[in-house]
Amino acid sequence: MTALILENARIFDGSNEECAEGMSVLINGESIEEISDKPITSQSARRMDLAGRTLMPGLIDLHIHAYASSVNLQRVATSGHTYNAAHAARMLGHALDCGFTTVRDIGGGDWSLATSIEDGLIRGPRFFYAGRIVSMTGGHGDFRPMHVSRHDEGICQCGESNVFSVLADGVDECLKATREELRQGAHCIKIMGSGGVASPADPIWMNQYREDEIRAIVGECIERRTYVSSHCHGAEAIRRSVDYGVRVIEHGTLMDAETAAHVAKKGAYVVPTMAVIFALMEEGERLGLPAVSMEKLRSVFSSALSGMEHMRDAGVKLGFGTDLLGETYIRQTQEFTIRREVFEPVEILRQATSGSAEILMREGELGCIADGAAADLIVVDGDPLKDIGLLAASGEKLDLIIRRGEIVKDRLSN
Structure with missing residues (x-):
């Protein structure tokens, strides 16, 4: 060269x-x-x-799902790996053209996709991946409709895993799931710490996983010199996650002032994801987001910007993420203009470069x-x-x- x-x-x-x-x-x-x-x-x-x-x-996006070929995650589960991989190639190429030289796939990305990028088969950014998300049964990583039983075919592999997550209940299952994702090269481990928008059976306000389960996963990651990231919308879920050793909060959408101050005191990080919220509010119904998910989305939309204001005022350390699904991947750079409603340009630039590199544990190298x-x-x-x-x-x-x-x-x- x-x-x-x-x-x-x-x-x-x-x-x-x-x-x-x-x-x-x-x-x-x-x-x-x-x-x-x-x-x-x-x-x-x-x-x-x-x-x-x-x-x-180069810019860093810490929250993508490369295999998310649709906003309807049940549709993703039945699309087949080849279709989802084709979407990933398109999405990653677009990210690179937008100036993102590094991404972190925080649910679903795997060794095969990372190697395809490394070997030049797919054009894309540096690719960090968390493997499959560790979720409790009935948690945000369980995308089965409520009428589907454990052994119904076509939705997942006997209810134990899907494109994005693996279900684990109790300390022993959580440890085994964590060890398996780390064995397959996961950069970090993501857990579901609260309810979410895309899953059908868990309210947004629901706290997920017990203290002993979260601490077991955190301890295993510490032994591998890495960290746990937790999907959290509600304030209580955020607080208990950081209290139990979680290093990074994903979303943090319903953050209040007291919780933001607590997160800052603990030294934890937050990766807000505004682009997906705004994209799905505008296009979710047209693109097939289920009605139950649209209802949950509306419940968090009004608090999204005020949550970031609380993070800013408390001095929470922030990364940059987008979380875009399906066709909405083309809106990746809109995260900049949405954050502009709360932050100064230099703050956003730091979030998308050095701040995100720190979360990746690559400060001085990236960003x-x-x-x-x-x-x-x-x-x-x-x-x-x-x-x-x-x-x-x-x-x-x-x-x-x-x-x-x-x-x-x-x-x-x-």
Whole structure:
């Protein structure tokens, strides 16, 4: 791979609001080798003049479901793995074109999909996956309609697992399920800590899993030097999850001020997912979201933005996620404009870069521009610190995208 020098760059490094002007960056292989305010000498490197454009770390989406080929998850279960994998390829390619050089599949993604990306069979971002979500029977990971019994065919494998989750009840089953997902390369383990929108049999307000079950899963992950992430909407579910050792809360939609302060004190993280809520409110019925799910969706929609306001006021550490299902994947960058209702552009940029890298336990490697960091970079035509909408244009304002040191989009050389 030929070395590459990016010249005359205005750098947002993933953290600092002040951007250095007139900078040069040397990429050698998959890493950043040198950053300088003076021209970098090289006889063999390719040179690209950014002409003052903003160079920043590649974006990170911490909450995707690559195999979610429909908003109706029962339909996903019967679509077949080939169909779902085809959707994943389309979705991941779109994410890369939007500037997302890293994603975390937090339910369903597996070793096979990760290897397909690594080997170049599928065009996509770096791919972290949590494997199948660990859920209690009747929890948010149990998508069987209420009339379906344990051994009805066509919905799941005897009620024990589906595309996105595995059902486990009691400490021993939870330990076995956790160990199996970690054995298959899961980056972390996700549990269902509350009711959810897409599942038919559990109210949003329902707390899920007992303390001993959650602590057992957390303990197993600590032994593997990783962490537990918990799907939670309600405030009580959030509090008990972090009290029992969960490191990351997914959604946190019904967060109140007291709970936000508690989460911040505990040092836990939250990954809000606004894009999916707004997308399904607008398109859910048309796309086949069941009526029971639409009803639950409406119950959380009105509190979504105020929940993020409580997180902001309490100083909760936040990541960036979208959670888009089916055809709504094309709305991935709308998360930026929705968050703009609550946060300043620099806060959102940190959430989508260095903050998310910290959640991935990859700080200093991803989500930053620094010596020795990964060469995952995007070039923005304009200043996203003033106009976050530049990142909300589905890649239209990105002139260059680099993943692992390889140029995957180039409008500067044309």
